Amino acid sequence: MQNIEMIRLQLNHLITQARHDIYSLSSIDDLSKKQLILQQLWDTLSSIHFLSELLANQAASIQQTLPSEIPISPPQPNQRTFTIQELASYDGKNGRPAYVAVNEVVYDVTNNRAWAAATHLD
Structure with missing residues (x-):
């Protein structure tokens, strides 16, 4: 359960980062800075996807160990x-x-x- 809580906290952090990056994109005119922020967003989304798959695998393994x-x-x-x-x-x-x-x-x-x-x- 402690691992699940750590993953949940990490997901919350990544979502906060993505929101900040999206807000930054709306206020920046410099194309090179926008490309950098877009890359950060891509990396953040990739991390969110990885962590969600990890959570899904943990949930499936917990479900398998529970009695019916x-x-x-x-x-x-x-x-x-x-x-x-x-x-x-x-x-x-x-x-x-x-x-x-x-x-x-x-x-x-x-x-x-x-x-x-x-x-x-x-």
Whole structure:
């Protein structure tokens, strides 16, 4: 997960750089400077593409290691078993409850302040 966060930060930096370069292009008349900025933009976009492919590969490898179903053992009258897809729909957004699974146990974190606004806050 730490690698994913580092990639996300790098992507944000590259996007900020691209925005700056696009803004610079609109205010520069010197053709040689414009060509330099265009090359920088090309390099930035290439880096963004590389990092997005890296993220996609990491997501695919994580998906392959996840079980297709998270069992709750042993099932109790008030407990149920969720598939990954079912659990994903309980994301706390748009008034839905928020559930998370840790070590095959599902927890309701709907009213937990650390999960406010449907995002986890460390």
